[in-house]
Amino acid sequence: MGGDGNRAYGHRGFTRSRSHFTDRITADGRDGWPVEAGRYRLVVSRACPWASRAVISRRLLGLEEALPMAVADPIQDDRSWRFTLDPGGRDPVLGIRFLSEAYDRRETGYPGGVSVPAVVDVPSGRLVTNDYQRLTLDLATEWTALHRAGAPDLYPDGRRAEIDQVMAEVYRDVNNGVYRAGFATHQQEYEEACAGVFRRLELLGERLSGQRYLVGDTLTEADIRLFTTLVRFDAVYHGHFKCNRWKLAEHPVLWAYARDLFQTPGFGDTVDFDHIKRHYYQVHSGINPTGIVPLGPDLAGWLSPHGRAELGGRPFGDGTPPGPVRPGERVAPQGRPA
Numbered sequence: 001m002g003g004d005g006n007r008a009y010g011h012r013g014f015t016r017s018r019s020h021f022t023d024r025i026t027a028d029g030r031d032g033w034p035v036e037a038g039r040y041r042l043v044v045s046r047a048c049p050w051a052s053r054a055v056i057s058r059r060l061l062g063l064e065e066a067l068p069m070a071v072a073d074p075i076q077d078d079r080s081w082r083f084t085l086d087p088g089g090r091d092p093v094l095g096i097r098f099l100s101e102a103y104d105r106r107e108t109g110y111p112g113g114v115s116v117p118a119v120v121d122v123p124s125g126r127l128v129t130n131d132y133q134r135l136t137l138d139l140a141t142e143w144t145a146l147h148r149a150g151a152p153d154l155y156p157d158g159r160r161a162e163i164d165q166v167m168a169e170v171y172r173d174v175n176n177g178v179y180r181a182g183f184a185t186h187q188q189e190y191e192e193a194c195a196g197v198f199r200r201l202e203l204l205g206e207r208l209s210g211q212r213y214l215v216g217d218t219l220t221e222a223d224i225r226l227f228t229t230l231v232r233f234d235a236v237y238h239g240h241f242k243c244n245r246w247k248l249a250e251h252p253v254l255w256a257y258a259r260d261l262f263q264t265p266g267f268g269d270t271v272d273f274d275h276i277k278r279h280y281y282q283v284h285s286g287i288n289p290t291g292i293v294p295l296g297p298d299l300a301g302w303l304s305p306h307g308r309a310e311l312g313g314r315p316f317g318d319g320t321p322p323g324p325v326r327p328g329e330r331v332a333p334q335g336r337p338a
Contacts, residue, residue, distance in 0.1 A: 053132065063143060105126045118130045133171075154219065170200070205251055230254065259302055
């Protein structure tokens with residue numbers, strides 16, 4: 001956080017901070033952090049699109065037991081993400097009240113604030129990484145020995161150059177673009193960012209008009225990264241971030257694509273619209289000083305038929321979908337479409 005905390009949103013220029021802690025957890029442990037079942041704890045917020053990538057990847061790959069997860073309260077305060085959803089307000093494994101405590105155990109006076117997703121080393125209680133760009137790629141490629149049987153290849157070697165290119169464009173114009181629009185402090189800054197968001201969305205719509213997924217005929221990391229922005233679009237980015245040239249539900253191709261993913265095991269069953277809406281509308285007090293959370297939009301449409309299967313494609317390639325959500329990780333009814 002830093003500065004004036006939540007009140008500063010919308011009152012100062014927006015720059016996406018680079019991840020300061022970029023150690024990698026790898027099969028060979030070259031950064032000192034070897035892949036090891038149960039050693040690490042993934043800290044997320046279901047409200048955060050960057051953390052949601054890791055939640056989806058973890059579930060698709062079947063890493064729930066190997067990489068236990070802590071879910072932070074969507075309403076953070078100026079001391080960082082907090083564990084007030086847990087009994088006693090402490091994470092039951094790490095024993096801490098705020099994620100910043102794990103950061104402090106790693107380094108004092110670190111730049112960039114406290115962000116999720118974060119991976120914490122359980123034995124030491126120290127942060128390992130908050131590198132949201134690299135984390136999910138490593139889950140797909142370095143944690144393979146712990147993947148479930150039938151796990152999809154989310155970052156196939158033969159497609160990586162194309163996946164990287166698509167992800168870079170999506171990140172610049174869509175994932176980060178909605179934030180640049182929403183946190184803009186000048187009209188021109190907002191208009192340029194907003195125009196970039198919709199220009200890229202139109203191009204993505206054209207790409208997806210004839211193919212089911214972004215790259216190849218199976219789900220990849222690229223689809224995960226686009227989905228986490230699309231699923232938040234009408235609920236928060238359209239109104240709260242003023243990205244309102246049109247709603248996702250008004251774009252036939254992108255709306256069908258987003259519903260297809262939402263209804264795929266591992267995607268929609270990780271989404272908590274209650275957490276998403278309360279976080280954006282109540283935490284960004286510089287943009288929404290009243291803290292009022294809107295009632296809409298109606299979520300029922302997420303479960304309507306999408307027709308995308310007619311384009312072919314095999315969501316999990318030669319693999320299989322993940323099984324049911326673990327009982328302790330199910331999204332509460334208020335966060336799901338009825």
